[in-house]
Structures are given as C-alpha cells and as structure tokens.
Amino acid sequence: MWIYKKIRRSISLKLVLVITALSLVSLSIFSGMAYVAAYQVLLSAKENEGKAIATTLAFAIESILSNHDVLEQETYDLLRRMIKNVAKERGVYNVTVLDRGGQQLMQSHPFEPALPVTDRRLITVLEQGRLLVDTEVSSRRMAFFIPLRGGSYYNYKLEKDISALLYFYLDLTDVFNTLKTTTLMRTFIVSVHVLIIALALFALLYRLVLRPTQVLVRQAERLGAGDLSARSGMSCADAEGDEIQRLAYTFDQMAHQIEQGYIKLKQTAEELRASEERLSRIVETIADGITILDRNGRHIFANAAAERILGLPRSTITRRTYNDPAWEVTTPEGNPLSEEDRVFVRVLRTGKPVFGMEQILRRPDGTQILLSRNAAPLCDATGAMVGVVVSLTDVTERRKLEEERLKTQKLESIGVLAGGIAHDFNNILTAILVNISLAKMYTDPEGELFRRLAEAEKASLRARSLTQQLLTFSRGGVPIKKLTSISELIKDSTHFALRGSNVRCEFSISDDLWPVEVDEGQMSQVLHNLILNAQQAMPEGGTIRIRAENKIVDAVEKPGSPLQTGPYVQVSIADEGVGIPEEHLPKIFDPYFTTKQTGSGLGLATTYSILKKHGGYIGVGSKVGVGTTFYIYLPVSQKRISAKAEPARVDSEIHPCARRGRVLVMDDEEGIREATGEMLRYMGYEVGYARDGAEAIDLYKKARELGQPFNVVIMDLTIPGGMGGKDAIKRLMELDPEIKAIVSSGYSSDPVLAMYEQYGFSEAMAKPYKVEDLKQVLEKLIG
Structure with a gap:
C-alpha cells in the first residue's frame, strides 16, 4: 500500500514506470519479431536442407528399386547402410520406407514406432503424389514425406506410379539452439539500446519536466505553508518560453500577487484592528451608554458608560432582554411602558432610527434618572437587520440645567420689568421718605400726627424692601460684596427674623469657617427669607436647626447642581414643619409660585437669584410631615478678614444747626x-x-x-x-x-x-x- 501511495504522489516514479513499461513492451515486441523472423529463416533453411536430403534419398532409392525386381538382401543392406549414413551425417533419423500398402520395407531406427497407415500425412502424400513437409515443433523435428515412383518392385510395373513412400525426420534441436542463442544476443543488444534510450529519455524528461515540476511543487508547498517569498527562479522575463517556463512565470506572478495581496490585506487588517481599537476605546470612553441587542431583543453588548448609567455590571445587562421585568422603566410622566414606547420594538418594526425617546429608570440603588434613548438598526453586509444598537444618555443633569435656565429666563423677564420701573419707583419713595422725615422733624413726637407719619415711614420702608427684591431680578445686577464672617450674619439675621415668635433655633456653626465675600444686605435677605419660610412651616412652634461648615465639592460629590468644584461654606437650615410635596419641589424657586394664601411668591425666587449672582447655589430636600432642609453653598474667598476697628458712633438724631x-x-x-x-x-x-x-x-x-x-x-x-x-x-x-x-x-x-x-x-x-x-x-x- 505504501508503494502505491508513493507512486501516486510522485510523477517521477510514474514516468519511470511508464518508460520502463514502454521499454519492456517495445523490447518484447522487437524480440518476438526477431524470434519469429529468425525462426522462419532457420526453419526455411532446414526445410530446404531436408528437401535436398529427401530428393537425394528418393532418387537413390528409386534407382535401386527400379533396377531390381526383387529386393535382395545385399541390396537391402546397401540401402540400409546408405540411410544410416545419411542419418548419421546429416541429422536425419528414423528414415523409413513403406510400400503402398503401408508395409515397412526398411527403417534406420528399428526401435522407433512406425507411422500407422491411417496417418493423415501418408494418405495426403499418396493422394497428391508430391513431397510433404510437416514441422513438429513440440518434438523439435521436421518430418518429410516423399512418394517413390518407378521400378517393378512387387510387380508394380507402371511408369511413374507410386511404388513406395519415404519419410524421415530432420532433427531441429540445433535450429532451436541457434534460434535461442541468436535471440538472446539480439535481445541483449536491443535491451542495451532500449535502456540507453530510456535513460536518455528519462534524463531529458527529468531536466525539461520533472526537475522544474519538482521545483514548482516545492515552491508551491512553501507558498502554501505561508512563505510568500517563494519563487520558482525559472520563469522567463516576458512569459514567451516553453510551457514549463510559462507555468513558472504564471506561478511567480501568482505568488507576487498573493504576496502583494497579503501585504495589502495585512495593512488593511492592521488598519481595521487599529480602527476597531479606536472604536472600542471611543465606545468605552464616551459618556453615552451603548448597548446592542440581537433580533430576539437580548442584550449582547454593553460599554462601560452603560454599566455606569444603568447601575449594573455587563454580565447582568447581557443576560436581560429589552422587556425584562427587572427593568424599572416608566415614561417621563411615570406611566408603565407600552410596546410602542420601547425603542427596540419601534426600530424592529419600522427599520428606521429612533431619536430622543425619554424614559425614567430606577436603578438598583434606588436612584431615578432621566434617560434619552437613541436607536438604529444594525445591518450585515447584505443589508439585512441583525440587531439594534441603542445609545443611552443620562439627561438628568441636562434637564436640571434646562430647568435652571428656564428659571433664569423667568427671573430675567421679571428683571426687565423690575429694571424698567425701579428707578422711578425708588425716586418716588425717596421723595416720600425724605418728606416724611422732614414732617416728623416739625411734629411733636408725642402727638398723633407723629405716630401717623411713623406708620407711613414704615410702609415706605416695606415698599423699599419690596423694590429691593424686585431689583434682585434686574439683569446685570452685581452685589456690593465685602469680606464677611458669615457666622455673625447668620446669627444676627436669625435672631431678627424670629424675634417674638414661638420658634426656637439651634446653631451648629464651625469655629473655623472660611471667609466669604457677600453683599451683607442681600445675604441677610436670603437668610431672612429662609428663616421666615421655616417659621411659617411650623405654626404651632418648633425648632429650626442651622448648621454651617466648610465643604469641598468635587466632581463625584456635586449635589446635582451647576456648582464648580472647589471649597465652599455650606449653610443648612432645617425645620420640623409640614414639608413640601414632591410635585412642588421643582417649582419653589419660580417667581410668583406660592402655596400660601398670603405672600408674593418672590421670597425663594429672590433667594435663588441672589445666590446665583454670588456664584453660589441653593438646594432643597423635603419630606411631607417630617420637614424641609435648604442647603446654601457660598464660594470661599482667598482674602483674610482683618481685625475690625470699632466703628465711630454717629448721632442719628437730626437737629437744626449752623451752617456746616x-x-x-x-x-x-x-x-x-x-x-x-x-x-x-x-x-x-x-x-x-x-x-x-x-x-x-x-x-x-x-x-x-x-x-x-x-x-x-x-x-x-x-x-x-x-x-x-x-x-x-x-x-x-x-x-x-x-x-x-x-x-x-x-x-x-x-x-x-x-x-x-x-x-x-x-x-x-x-x-x-x-x-x-x-x-x-x-x-x-x-x-
């Protein structure tokens, strides 16, 4: 079997076998033809020799028989000696003479059996009356049958009648020996020539076909093994050579094209790999979450941002389908999602992208975020949809900023109004207050008129306070900031606001509060508004807890606000009041929004505007029936408070005096x-x-x-x-x-x-x- 496999895998062995087979066939045919030709030549020569012997014997015997009527013993002996001598000298044996009746007259070899009268050859000779030659190849002898005519032996007197038959055998052993020797010699000579021709032919084929083919095979195997530098080295420059050279040229061109294609493919693969790495880095570093779902709605990919936004590891995300009950998702209004509200279903049904679909997600830690989803079909090279790619954007902060911007726009709209009337209104109040002050100077302080003027002055001062609140919204307003110890301002404003109320206050103010730069009047107004809100939330009395401390706000700890990272003084004002309903919380800083039967709705809006102009922020947390806490953030100043000089006392009493x-x-x-x-x-x-x-x-x-x-x-x-x-x-x-x-x-x-x-x-x-x-x-x- 291994020989068969080896022959099957080697064209050289096949050619050797073919050439050998052709040589053997050619040699066999040539040897056979040479053998037949030599055999015929030798046999013909032997036949001619036998015919000559037969003619000589026949003539001699006919002469003897024609001269004797009766075959005497002496004649018989003479004839027998002659036959034996012929047989002994000429390779003739078993010379036999028969009469017409088949009776044996004499025989050179008495022990050889005589032919029967019925022998076909004897009958043929008697009938035809001519010489018959029969070659007995198996016995390696040639039989000659000759009719004998004339004579009066046994009273056959008729001239030319067949009186007897002569047959003898001519030994062909020397013929076959000669034939064998000649054939072997010729076969050897021919074999040598055939071998030389076969070797020359094989050498020529090896040089022209086999060796180039083997080279091509080896180079093809190298090429197949990945060695793209493999070349035959036999190709002609212009592909105009013989078939082998053209084959080698074609192979080299093919190898060159493969090498160039591989280089380009490698470059393309490297570019693709680099592109995939860039895409992977982009996908992993972008702020938006990216998820991919297959056609069955199962997540098969999620990036790092998706983990952060959804609050789940990738392994959990990729085990869920788009409609897994574990997703706590609702519409922005808080309603359960229908199938049409799901971006995957919309894209799958329409085959078109979906943009800006907003949903509320409750994460595993309990926090709620507002998601904006974009989705698009994911198609293969044939254009068939194989899945859906979804981008997730946490727009909670963006929505808060939009709300902040909306509040700012509302404040600015009020500012346009306030800025337009403030100048005239304050001019009128100035004239009123100055004239009231003058009137009081000319009135008895104990009289009813003085009391009425004092009430009018209080009303004017309240109007001035309202005007100042309106001016807070005026576009482009800048606080008159001074370096201040906020702790003293907190205590003074609180005591002033709670004077005469049934609400008490507990302070927790750090001794090492960082200094801040504020407009004391505006900041006092902020604190006054917040303290009054807390007091009004506890009509039956209670405790307000005010806490002030230093706070570093970093990127992780930002309280959902537009604050910059850095140092702040945080002031919290907590009450034990009725609390603010959750649906009202987003609106409490809007101008004119109020839930009280009395009030302008400007207090918290004013507070918000003042803090924004100070570069600070106000936040709120509330629970109905538990209470409300407001958080104020004021940016820290790099300046340091110097020791305060004792202010000079100024006499507030106004008296007429001399020219000054x-x-x-x-x-x-x-x-x-x-x-x-x-x-x-x-x-x-x-x-x-x-x-x-x-x-x-x-x-x-x-x-x-x-x-x-x-x-x-x-x-x-x-x-x-x-x-x-x-x-x-x-x-x-x-x-x-x-x-x-x-x-x-x-x-x-x-x-x-x-x-x-x-x-x-x-x-x-x-x-x-x-x-x-x-x-x-x-x-x-x-x-």
Whole structure:
C-alpha cells in the first residue's frame, strides 16, 4: 500500500514506470519479431536442407528399386547402410520406407514406432503424389514425406506410379539452439539500446519536466505553508518560453500577487484592528451608554458608560432582554411602558432610527434618572437587520440645567420689568421718605400726627424692601460684596427674623469657617427669607436647626447642581414643619409660585437669584410631615478678614444747626431735589441744585471761581436725555482731583454702586434712602 501511495504522489516514479513499461513492451515486441523472423529463416533453411536430403534419398532409392525386381538382401543392406549414413551425417533419423500398402520395407531406427497407415500425412502424400513437409515443433523435428515412383518392385510395373513412400525426420534441436542463442544476443543488444534510450529519455524528461515540476511543487508547498517569498527562479522575463517556463512565470506572478495581496490585506487588517481599537476605546470612553441587542431583543453588548448609567455590571445587562421585568422603566410622566414606547420594538418594526425617546429608570440603588434613548438598526453586509444598537444618555443633569435656565429666563423677564420701573419707583419713595422725615422733624413726637407719619415711614420702608427684591431680578445686577464672617450674619439675621415668635433655633456653626465675600444686605435677605419660610412651616412652634461648615465639592460629590468644584461654606437650615410635596419641589424657586394664601411668591425666587449672582447655589430636600432642609453653598474667598476697628458712633438724631458747608444736589426729579435740599438746609448745609451733569459741572466751576466751592456733590447716576453722574464725575475730577462726590441711583444693583471708588466717587447711596443715612455719609465726608 505504501508503494502505491508513493507512486501516486510522485510523477517521477510514474514516468519511470511508464518508460520502463514502454521499454519492456517495445523490447518484447522487437524480440518476438526477431524470434519469429529468425525462426522462419532457420526453419526455411532446414526445410530446404531436408528437401535436398529427401530428393537425394528418393532418387537413390528409386534407382535401386527400379533396377531390381526383387529386393535382395545385399541390396537391402546397401540401402540400409546408405540411410544410416545419411542419418548419421546429416541429422536425419528414423528414415523409413513403406510400400503402398503401408508395409515397412526398411527403417534406420528399428526401435522407433512406425507411422500407422491411417496417418493423415501418408494418405495426403499418396493422394497428391508430391513431397510433404510437416514441422513438429513440440518434438523439435521436421518430418518429410516423399512418394517413390518407378521400378517393378512387387510387380508394380507402371511408369511413374507410386511404388513406395519415404519419410524421415530432420532433427531441429540445433535450429532451436541457434534460434535461442541468436535471440538472446539480439535481445541483449536491443535491451542495451532500449535502456540507453530510456535513460536518455528519462534524463531529458527529468531536466525539461520533472526537475522544474519538482521545483514548482516545492515552491508551491512553501507558498502554501505561508512563505510568500517563494519563487520558482525559472520563469522567463516576458512569459514567451516553453510551457514549463510559462507555468513558472504564471506561478511567480501568482505568488507576487498573493504576496502583494497579503501585504495589502495585512495593512488593511492592521488598519481595521487599529480602527476597531479606536472604536472600542471611543465606545468605552464616551459618556453615552451603548448597548446592542440581537433580533430576539437580548442584550449582547454593553460599554462601560452603560454599566455606569444603568447601575449594573455587563454580565447582568447581557443576560436581560429589552422587556425584562427587572427593568424599572416608566415614561417621563411615570406611566408603565407600552410596546410602542420601547425603542427596540419601534426600530424592529419600522427599520428606521429612533431619536430622543425619554424614559425614567430606577436603578438598583434606588436612584431615578432621566434617560434619552437613541436607536438604529444594525445591518450585515447584505443589508439585512441583525440587531439594534441603542445609545443611552443620562439627561438628568441636562434637564436640571434646562430647568435652571428656564428659571433664569423667568427671573430675567421679571428683571426687565423690575429694571424698567425701579428707578422711578425708588425716586418716588425717596421723595416720600425724605418728606416724611422732614414732617416728623416739625411734629411733636408725642402727638398723633407723629405716630401717623411713623406708620407711613414704615410702609415706605416695606415698599423699599419690596423694590429691593424686585431689583434682585434686574439683569446685570452685581452685589456690593465685602469680606464677611458669615457666622455673625447668620446669627444676627436669625435672631431678627424670629424675634417674638414661638420658634426656637439651634446653631451648629464651625469655629473655623472660611471667609466669604457677600453683599451683607442681600445675604441677610436670603437668610431672612429662609428663616421666615421655616417659621411659617411650623405654626404651632418648633425648632429650626442651622448648621454651617466648610465643604469641598468635587466632581463625584456635586449635589446635582451647576456648582464648580472647589471649597465652599455650606449653610443648612432645617425645620420640623409640614414639608413640601414632591410635585412642588421643582417649582419653589419660580417667581410668583406660592402655596400660601398670603405672600408674593418672590421670597425663594429672590433667594435663588441672589445666590446665583454670588456664584453660589441653593438646594432643597423635603419630606411631607417630617420637614424641609435648604442647603446654601457660598464660594470661599482667598482674602483674610482683618481685625475690625470699632466703628465711630454717629448721632442719628437730626437737629437744626449752623451752617456746616456747601452741598450741590444733581437730580432730574424736582421733588427729590427740593426734598433733599430742604433736609440739607435743616441740617445746616448751604444747597445748590442742578438738573443734569452739564449744569452741575457749570455750577461747580463757577463756585470754585467765586471762591465758594462745594464741599460735596450728590449726583444721580442716570439722567434721562442728559449727562448722568458716571460721565459728569470724570469732568469734575479734571476740574478738581480732590472732589468729594456721592453717587445715588434708583438702580440699586448698578455695578457703579458696588464699585463706586473705581469710578471716582467717595461714597454711594441707593435710593430710596433715609435722612439718617444721608446725615451719616455727609458727616463722614465733611465732619
């Protein structure tokens, strides 16, 4: 079997066998033909020899028989000796003479059996009367049968009648020996020639066919084993050679194409691998979750963001189907999902992408997030859908920011209104408050009129507080910040707000609170609003717990707010009141939203706006029947609080006095100019009036030229249709670099009031102001 397999796998052995077989067949045919030809030649020669012997014997015997009527013993002996001599010398044996009746007359070898009379050959010779030659190959002899004519032996007197028969055998052993020797010699010679031809043919075939074929086989095996550098080395340059060379050329071209294709494939595979790695890194690092579902709705892939967003490991995600009951998913309204609400079903049914489908997911840790899902069909190379790819975006923070932006837009819309009326409203309040103060000066403090004026003043001050709240919403308002110890502000504001109530307060304030920069008035308003809310939530009394501590807000700990990471002072105000229903929590900072029968709905909106302008944040947590906690975050200042100097005592009582200096009042409102001037004259100042900045500059210049300069200039910041205080102070400082000017404006949130010194003013007063405020500022500047 192994020989068969070896022959089957080797064309060389096959060619050797074919050439050998052809050589043997050719040799056999040639040897056979040579044998037959030699056999015929030798046999013909032997036959001719036998015929010659037969003719000679026949003639001799016929002569003897024709001369003797009776065959005498002497004649018989002579004839027998002659026959024996012929047989002995010429290779003839068993010479026998028969009469016509088949009777044996003589025989050279008496022990050889005589032929029977019925022998076919004897009968043929008697009938035809001519020589008959019969070759007995098996006996290696040739038999000759000759009719004998003439003579009178046994009274057969007729001339030419057959009187007897002669037959003898001619030994063919020498013929066959000669034939064998000749054949062997010729076969050997022919075999040598055939072998030489076969070897030459094999050598030629080996050189022209086998060896190139073996080279091609070896190189093909190398190529098949992955060695793409395999080449035959036999190809011609232009593919115009013989078949083997063209085959080698084709093989080399094929190997070159395979090598180039492999290089390109390797490059493509490397690029694909790099692309897959990039895609994998992108998929694993993007903030959006990516999941892939097969056509049966089972998750087969989830990236790291999907783990984070869904709050589950990948192994759990990939065991679930899209409609697994373990998913706690609802619509944004809180309703259970229908099949049409599922992105997988929509994509599977329509074959089209789905964008922005929002759902609420409750994660295993109990937290709820708002998900935005996008989905698209996943198709194979034929375009058949094999699955669905889904992107998950946690839009909880984005929705909160949108809500924050919506609140800001609402606040800005109010700010447009507030900014539009604040100036005129504060101017009116200024005139009212100044005139009330003047009226009180001329009234008996114990009288009914004084009491009525005091009530009117309180109402005006409450109106001023409401105006300040409205101005908080004014677009572009900047708090007048100062470095402050927030702990003192917390305690003062709390005690003031809870004065006379049945609610007590517990403080837990760290001794090492970081300093903050705030507008004390606005921050006091924030604390006042929150304390009042807590007090009103406990009509039967209770305890408010206020806690203040340092807090580092990092990326992980951000409380779902737009806060930047960094250090903050956190103030929490917790009550034991009725709590806020969950559906109301997102709206409590909206302007005009309130659940109270009385109230403007501006308290928390004002608080929100103030904290936002301070770079801080306010959050809330509440549970119905348990209570509410507000969290305030204020950014820490890098400045340090210096030791406070004891403030100089200022007499708040206003009495008529002698002349103390000259004051120039610039205001476009005649009522404010008149009321302020009357108050200043009552305090002992000489007063000048100007309607706008240009008139104020002219008066100030003339007063200096007359040697009666103004000690202080009170300037309204905004003059409709004229030069305001901001532009006028620049011109006045050119005239008098040492000028003392007070800026005043109904826009109490104007940045000039917050940074008045940078604009050249000495002091700032927000309208409406009281007489006491004006007196303190003037005494500070003039003394």
